[in-house]
Amino acid sequence: MNQEKIGKFIASCRKKQKLTQEQLAGKLNITYKAVSKWETGKGLPDASIMKDLCNILKITVNELLSGELIDKNSCDKSAEIKLLEMLKQKEEYEKKLLFIEILLGSLCVLPLITSTIIVGFVEMEEWLSTVIILTSLIPLLVALPFAIRIEQTVGYYVCKHCNHKYIPTFKSVFFAMHLGRTRYMKCPECNKYSWNKKVTSGGNGND
Ligand SMILES: [Zn+2]
Incomplete structure (x- = not known):
């Protein structure tokens, strides 16, 4: 997974939803420092809040982990499966x-x-x-x-x-x-x- 790409993608989705880092952090009950960490590629969102994050950003988990919007017809579920494995582990x-x-x-x-x-x-x-x-x-x-x-x-x-x-x-x-x-x-x-x-x-x- 490319953290930097995912970070830039999170930032652009957040801006698309017209949210500041603080507002996004507030919705997820986390600190804005965590959001800034993701967006600068220094960390990934915790698996436990990934779903909530995707709902707010109106993207799929697959898209989040790929760092880009994915054509709805494409049926590459690999990232989603990866996430579920991560959660399970x-x-x-x-x-x-x-x-x-x-x-x-x-x-x-x-x-x-x-x-x-x-x-x-x-x-x-x-x-x-x-x-x-x-x-x-x-x-x-x-x-x-x-x-x-x-x-x-x-x-x-x-x-x-x-x-x-x-x-x-x-x-x-x-x-x-x-x-x-x-x-x-x-x-x-x-x-x-x-x-x-x-x-x-x-x-x-x-x-
Ligand atoms: Zn409290």
Whole structure:
């Protein structure tokens, strides 16, 4: 795919629809910097918003990825198939990551449960039971940043107030209260706090 050609094509379609970069960004709930990145050929629109983008620009996904208008009678569907494959791959990748997260979490809680049972049933000196409990916490502490990293980077969070989609910072995910994958965080767009739902490319994430 020729990013520069696609970028120029996006810019010309946007102008044809009489939209500024800011207006287009607003319709897609993204920053205008992202739009400018595409148009200068420094990046491609995320697969998850490609369809919305094409609707606004009144072009097909095939045309977007080819970087030009395509004769309606031509039946070259290769770009569309490519996109669907891309989406599918991303979806599977995200599923895998989320599975790893759950596995990691379960594996790390196991030693803690085991040691709690041992300390509860076996008579021993207090210092020893403390050492056992603290040691069993180590895998949890080591794995926690990885689990949060996965949580942060897979898919998006959606603001309840303005529907803005965003990827939060590691810190904000780390400190945010959560119910399953829904987290109480500040939206970078409207600056309001709400319970932000996690959305992956496969659709809604399960809470
Ligand atoms: Zn918001």
